[in-house]
Amino acid sequence: MTSQQWADDRLMAALGEAVRAARAVPPEFTEAGKAAYTWHNVDAELAALTFDSAAQAAAPALRAEEASPRFLTFAGAELTIELEIGPDSIVGQIVPSQPGHVDTCPASGAAATAELDEIGCFIIRPLPPSPFRLHCHTAAGVSVLTTWITL
Amino acid sequence: MRDDAPVATLVARARDGDKHAWDAIVDRYAPLIWSICRRYRLDRPDADDVGQSVWLRLVDQLAFIRDPAALPGWLATTTRRECGRVLSAARRQEALGDAVDAEDMPGDDPEAAEREVLAAERNAALREAFAHLPPRCQRLIGLLLEDPPVPYADISATLGIPVGSIGPSRARCLDRVRRHPAIAALISNEIPAGGDPNDQPAVGR
Numbered sequence: 001m002t003s004q005q006w007a008d009d010r011l012m013a014a015l016g017e018a019v020r021a022a023r024a025v026p027p028e029f030t031e032a033g034k035a036a037y038t039w040h041n042v043d044a045e046l047a048a049l050t051f052d053s054a055a056q057a058a059a060p061a062l063r064a065e066e067a068s069p070r071f072l073t074f075a076g077a078e079l080t081i082e083l084e085i086g087p088d089s090i091v092g093q094i095v096p097s098q099p100g101h102v103d104t105c106p107a108s109g110a111a112a113t114a115e116l117d118e119i120g121c122f123i124i125r126p127l128p129p130s131p132f133r134l135h136c137h138t139a140a141g142v143s144v145l146t147t148w149i150t151l
Numbered sequence: 152m153r154d155d156a157p158v159a160t161l162v163a164r165a166r167d168g169d170k171h172a173w174d175a176i177v178d179r180y181a182p183l184i185w186s187i188c189r190r191y192r193l194d195r196p197d198a199d200d201v202g203q204s205v206w207l208r209l210v211d212q213l214a215f216i217r218d219p220a221a222l223p224g225w226l227a228t229t230t231r232r233e234c235g236r237v238l239s240a241a242r243r244q245e246a247l248g249d250a251v252d253a254e255d256m257p258g259d260d261p262e263a264a265e266r267e268v269l270a271a272e273r274n275a276a277l278r279e280a281f282a283h284l285p286p287r288c289q290r291l292i293g294l295l296l297e298d299p300p301v302p303y304a305d306i307s308a309t310l311g312i313p314v315g316s317i318g319p320s321r322a323r324c325l326d327r328v329r330r331h332p333a334i335a336a337l338i339s340n341e342i343p344a345g346g347d348p349n350d351q352p353a354v355g356r
Contacts, residue, residue, distance in 0.1 A: 006338050008325050015328070016296045018277035025185040026195075029202050033177035033184075036206035037170055046211060107203060131204055148207050150200075150236065 036107075044135060044145035047076035074134075076144040081136060085151065089125035092134070096120070100138035104128045107148070111135075127151060157279075157333065159219040166213045177206065180223060183271035184230045190267075191234040197241070201233040223268045231264070273337060280331035288324035295321060 051073035072083040080095045092102065097120030105111045106129045114122040116138075130151040136144045161179075164172035184205055188198035208229060216222065281289065287310070294306045295317075307314045328334055 006329055006334075008322060011325050011328060012292075012295065012321075014273070015277050015281060015292060016298075018274035019281070019296060021182045021186060021271075021274050022278055024189075025181050029185055029199060030177055030181040032199060032203050033181055033206040034174050036203065036210050037165075037173045039207060039210045040165075040173070040213065041168060107207060130200075131207065147211060148204060150204060 042135075042145060044143040045076050045078070047074035047079075047081055047136075047144045047146050049073070049147055050075045072149065074144075074146040078142050079136070079138070079144060081134060081144070081146060083134075083149075085127070088127060089123060090127065092122050092124070094120035094122075094136060094138070098138050098140060100136065100140075100142075103135040103137070104132055105135055106130075106132040158222055162213070162216055162219040162222060166216075176209075176222075179275045180226050180271065182274060183223065183226060183268070186271070187227060187230045187267065188234060191231075191238065193234060193237060197237045201230060201237055204233050205229050223272055227264060227268045227271070276331075276333035276337050277328070280328045280334045283331055284324060284327055288320075288327060291317070291320055292324055 049072065051071065053071040070085040072085065074081040074083075079098075081092060082095065083090055083092045094100070094102075094116055097118070098116070099118075100116045102114050102116065102122050102124075103111045104114070104124050109129055112124070112128070114124055116122050131148040133148050134146045136142075136146075158176075158179075161172045161176050165176060181202070184202050185198065188201050193201065205226060209226070212225075216225075281292065284292065290310060291306070294301050294309065301309075303314045303317055306312075306317055312320065329338065
């Protein structure tokens with residue numbers, strides 16, 4: 001017994017739709033998805049986004065808020081990363097403060113490194129290409145990776 | 152969908168470091184992500200931005216996916232959220248333009264969203280079945296799907312088969328499509344139009 005839904009003409013139409021849906025996708029769109037796999041198995045603990053001031057202002061603001069910085073917090077098991085994103089730089093702090101460095105890793109492009117100062121602060125200037133993530137390495141050997149940040 | 156073994160297998164293999172499995176997942180679901188971007192009327196750079204963000208997130212999530220069968224739904228939801236983000240960012244740049252409620256954005260209709268995911272699953276299964284057809288079936292079906300339609304005389308000349316056997320060949324090829332496990336699973340799970348969901352006949356025998 002054959003379902004009416006899958007009779008020859010319907011099946012041909014469905015095949016046509018399936019093939020066209022795949023052909024409509026630009027090859028580079030698919031390739032970029034495949035390239036994302038290079039981030040698989042990076043040996044670091046993931047720090048999840050726990051606060052984003054931009055998400056708090058999800059409702060359209062009455063005034064353009066480009067003058068106010070955006071605040072982000074990422075929490076890992078052993079440390080927290082606080083970020084203040086300004087118009088041309090990012091000021092960050094690792095809590096608890098400790099020596100180490102922070103790599104800024106854009107999805108495409110080279111990583112840059114910033115040292116942590118004595119109170120765990122670092123500055124990234126200019127703004128990295130979006131999206132990017134921060135990879136924090138402490139002198140004690142802790143390795144923490146934020147989720148992706150989009151500006 | 153009950154028969155989720157292929158997706159589950161691909162996810163498990165990708166989690167274990169198999170790049171080919173990851174590529175297969177991307178090939179399978181990139182059309183879903185792309186079609187959602189189109190529905191949100193994103194331009195090409197924004198669509199690229201959304202696509203990249205969705206796949207980067209999935210890479211991070213691979214180790215934590217408990218139910219791989221839910222992957223298409225997760226991809227669709229994440230894509231819609233990213234589309235919303237890109238659109239609100241664009242609106243914020245327009246600053247004092249008309250404020251548009253997030254509710255006005257497309258894709259907030261849960262039923263439409265569900266249909267979108269089901270259509271993507273169905274299309275992926277159909278493409279998989281098509282890819283497993285013998286080459287002569289692929290060529291015949293491919294020619295029959297051309298738009299504008301290719302005259303039977305031309306198909307006959309191209310494939311070297313009599314015009315009279317195109318119809319029967321087509322029927323045999325489509326039977327193969329229906330017998331492919333991915334399609335057989337779809338057929339057996341499908342509720343016939345207008346039918347009572349509790350009275351589902353055992354189709355596909």
